[in-house]
Amino acid sequence: MIELKNIQKSYQTGYTKLEVLKGIDLHIEKGEFVSIMGSSGSGKSTLLNILGILDEYDTGEYRLDGTFINKQLTQKQAAIYRNQFIGFVFQSFNLLNFKTALENVALPLYYQKIDRKQRQKVAMEYLDRVGLRDWADHLPNQLSGGQQQRVAIARSMVARPKIILADEPTGALDSKTSFEVMKLFKEVNDEGITVLVVTHENDISKMTKRIIRLNDGIIGENILLENASTGAS
């Protein structure tokens, strides 16, 4: 599903060049449930941005579901790829606060030019799946943090992406809610969608099936966990 070959990325800050990713080789199969760990500054956010086609990479090769992702795409092409391939979940949920839960979930479908009725129908299905059917007409600020993140997860799934990228999805949640959210991710994964979670919490990463540890811009450890066998083969 994801193939990275010698991905390098550096930022120019003033006169100094900061090398963030120093050659990442990574292979993630379809249906995997992976966590990326690392201390702050290890480059995990940058890696996620490149995987999410939000940021460009300097050298290397990136294939997503067999499609070669050019290192310098036009903004339009990048937007189309994001819409087709990727679902995002963020630490601070990033829901549009003037739209209801249902409208938020339906947003990616709007950019797929699906008509309004169909959008709402599909969005309601996914909202039901995360257990929030009764909250469809609520605004984000009327929902708890856990509920908001579930809305965000429904939103990330609604366009049937190949892969869901979650950036510290439990960072703003208490441990009980975090556990529920991770359980939801596991259910999503069980349906065959590749899920990639960036986290710095060990107990969160232990709930995935594979841990990739980033160290100063290179991959340090790559651990397959026991529960991997229960996932998709």
Add this chain to the structure above:
Amino acid sequence: MFDFDKWQEIFDTIKKHKLRTFLTALGVFWGIFMLVFLMGSGKGLENGVMGQFGTHATNALYVWTQRTTMPYKGLPAGRYNQLTIDDIQAIEDNFPQVEYIAPRMFVPSGEIVHGNNSAAFDVRGERPDLQHIEAMYIDEGRFINEFDLKDRRKIAVIGNRVREVLFEGEKDQNAIGKYLRINGTDYLVVGIFKSSRKGEDGVDDEQTIYIPLTTAQQVTNRHNEINWFVCTINKNFRVDPIDEGIKSLLRKRHRIHPDDRQGVRSDNIEEEFREINGLFFGIRLIVWIVGIGSLLAGVIGVGNIMLIIVKERTKEIGIRKAMGATPSSIVSMILLESVFITTMAGYFGLLVSTGLILLMNTAVGEGSDFFANPEVDMAVGLGALVILVISGALTGLIPALQASRVNPVIALKDE
């Protein structure tokens, strides 16, 4: 193509940000309101003042004599010179630029009587040319003609107000063919005129009775004499120099000192008209400067608020981009929003200002001499609206382009 979904999305956004939309709209609303309202009021003032001229010739010249103030050629000061028909003939001979000329005479009269009604009105001896000069039109019958003059007929053309007073209580107030008694002599009413001037001036005009000049001279036993005259000058000539020429001719004919300003006096309507025209040019200029200024302020306000909105919406735009929004979809979203708001606000401003002007129009009615029929030039109103929409789009464009360049990585960075 009309993209219903896109508009739905824009309406949703507008509906959910009422204050923001209101503030944006207010500037534009006020700009167009001020422009249209000022222009309408200015036009009303102009119509009011210009209405006092009615169809009165604007190139007219009134001339009369007064007592001299300077001795000349052995003649003492304080002499009164009577104008005569010979003076008129001399002017006609010497000034081909004179288009119409109407020598006039007051006829002192007591009460004018018809049946049981009687009242005092001005009675004047006139010639046919008058109808081409003053702000009057024949409502019924005819005006004085050459045959009336030649035969010194006892006929009268009366103002509408005269008819109303003297023929009160009569069927249809039909005056034509009836007789009036002026100073013991019966005059046949042959015509009724109305004034085209507005307000009190118009009413004054219609309280006059015109009889042929020759008849007036005969009944007052002032053969050949006139009191004053009015003439118009061919449109191709300025009135000023001819005004001077006529006066100096009359001074010569009546042996008045060339430097005596009092001996022959004149009232030049063109000059008066020019001054008023100049005044209104000034008013129009101010109206345009103020109006365009407030319109510009409104447009700049919209641009400014749109810029702030984009800043405020950075996160939203970042989210939309992560969800797969293309830059062009972001540009069109911001742009359509700004154009929609400016258009609606501008249209509303146009509506309210026109409504207010209409209201003023009915409130003022015919009552005022200085304010009448305030009106809005629709072309100007619509032109302003078009300018507004285009400038709304232009001012929206900068923030929209800025919005399209929002980097989702930075926009979504958690604080």
